Amino acid sequence: MREILKKYIVLLLIVIIINLSLIFTYCTYYFSKQSNITVIPEEYFHIINSDTSNLNDLAREWVDQYILQYTQKYLPRRKIVKWYNITDVEILDEKSRQVSVKFNMEPKVKNSTIFSDWGYRLSDGTYECEWIVMLDDAYINRGKIWFITQRINRASYELSQYNQSDQKLKDEEYYGFMDKKKYDDLNRKCTYKIEDSKLYFTYDNSKTWVNINIPEFEEMVEDDTYKLDDKLFRIDEKLTYIYYKGMVAISKDMSKTFKIIDCKNLKDIVYVYFKDENTGYIVSALDFAMGRYAPGVYKTIDGSNFQEIDVFSSLGWLGRDTNIYAFNENLVYIVDTRADLSSTSLLVSTDGFKTFSKLEIPKGKFENEEDNITYDFFEIYDTFEMPILEDGKYNLIIGQGSDGDYRGGTKVLYESEDGINWNFVKEFVEEPKDYEG
Numbered sequence: 001m002r003e004i005l006k007k008y009i010v011l012l013l014i015v016i017i018i019n020l021s022l023i024f025t026y027c028t029y030y031f032s033k034q035s036n037i038t039v040i041p042e043e044y045f046h047i048i049n050s051d052t053s054n055l056n057d058l059a060r061e062w063v064d065q066y067i068l069q070y071t072q073k074y075l076p077r078r079k080i081v082k083w084y085n086i087t088d089v090e091i092l093d094e095k096s097r098q099v100s101v102k103f104n105m106e107p108k109v110k111n112s113t114i115f116s117d118w119g120y121r122l123s124d125g126t127y128e129c130e131w132i133v134m135l136d137d138a139y140i141n142r143g144k145i146w147f148i149t150q151r152i153n154r155a156s157y158e159l160s161q162y163n164q165s166d167q168k169l170k171d172e173e174y175y176g177f178m179d180k181k182k183y184d185d186l187n188r189k190c191t192y193k194i195e196d197s198k199l200y201f202t203y204d205n206s207k208t209w210v211n212i213n214i215p216e217f218e219e220m221v222e223d224d225t226y227k228l229d230d231k232l233f234r235i236d237e238k239l240t241y242i243y244y245k246g247m248v249a250i251s252k253d254m255s256k257t258f259k260i261i262d263c264k265n266l267k268d269i270v271y272v273y274f275k276d277e278n279t280g281y282i283v284s285a286l287d288f289a290m291g292r293y294a295p296g297v298y299k300t301i302d303g304s305n306f307q308e309i310d311v312f313s314s315l316g317w318l319g320r321d322t323n324i325y326a327f328n329e330n331l332v333y334i335v336d337t338r339a340d341l342s343s344t345s346l347l348v349s350t351d352g353f354k355t356f357s358k359l360e361i362p363k364g365k366f367e368n369e370e371d372n373i374t375y376d377f378f379e380i381y382d383t384f385e386m387p388i389l390e391d392g393k394y395n396l397i398i399g400q401g402s403d404g405d406y407r408g409g410t411k412v413l414y415e416s417e418d419g420i421n422w423n424f425v426k427e428f429v430e431e432p433k434d435y436e437g
Contacts, residue, residue, distance in 0.1 A: 059099035080108035132157040273326040278303040346384035364424035
């Protein structure tokens, strides 16, 4: 009995050793095979042209060949694609060779993270995928055409398209404008807003809003309109006016009623100012050249007939971005950007647009001037901002422009009681506004 048991144990050990040897041999073979498998990353994966220049076929073939890498025998289970099926191929941009390829697939291991960026995972563990295949380039190797290709998902593609579009610039301008307006409106008793393609005015710090519904101005605010041209309207408790397509609507009762003034015979309007329902000025561009225009000024005293005022002799040509502001019927300021965009000049009229002259202001003083260096004050401070009327006083800020580097970009402040005679106040560093971060 013992002999039989001993033989049985020996036989069992032999079987175990043989099985272990077989397992070891198989594992060695399996891992050897697995180590020789190559899955080429997408940025290096390419296909050889199969006698076609059709973008649809090339994109389909690239996706097909790329996914086949994940169906190879001996791959780790978590990397295996059990099945896949290309469902749709569509050329998005033939010029830039971008093609959408949609497909479904199921991984061997349903919770594998290998395929997390392939597409949208469904509840049953399968994936719905859309790749944007970009056939970037092709080259000839050994007589065959090899296509180098990239792929991105739909979200990345749309973001890329958006970043290269005009819409991005429009959106940036919109949000920048809205942030600034929201900040500025905090200090404005009278202002406007545009919501749902409707225009509203307020006269009480945004507590109540008046919907501006002028029959002749129905198309002024369109679906994509969000701002008005500051040079063509003014909102005030005493007088409100707004220009649109050859007409000026004027209200003296806070937008309850409007009087319409027809000025369609005046072309290329760049600025409008009205003192009352009858007296006003309109500035137009008579001619354009080299980014500048020849200004023409027209005055009405009856709200109907306009007479031209000769201002060209005192103004000359103005830049397209020239800023004009009339504080009243006599005091008018113009901030004109020089042709090389390096600085601005400030022109003033004290006779209601009839004549303009360069503003003369006293030279300020430098604080903590560096030793042994002499500066000319107005060579440093040469970029005028439009004066503002605040708490009964006029304030004027002069900066250094975009190329100014004196003391980190300081500015200077002047003050005036009448908007004509100015006194130097101080040098200062302007703090960024909330909307500027």
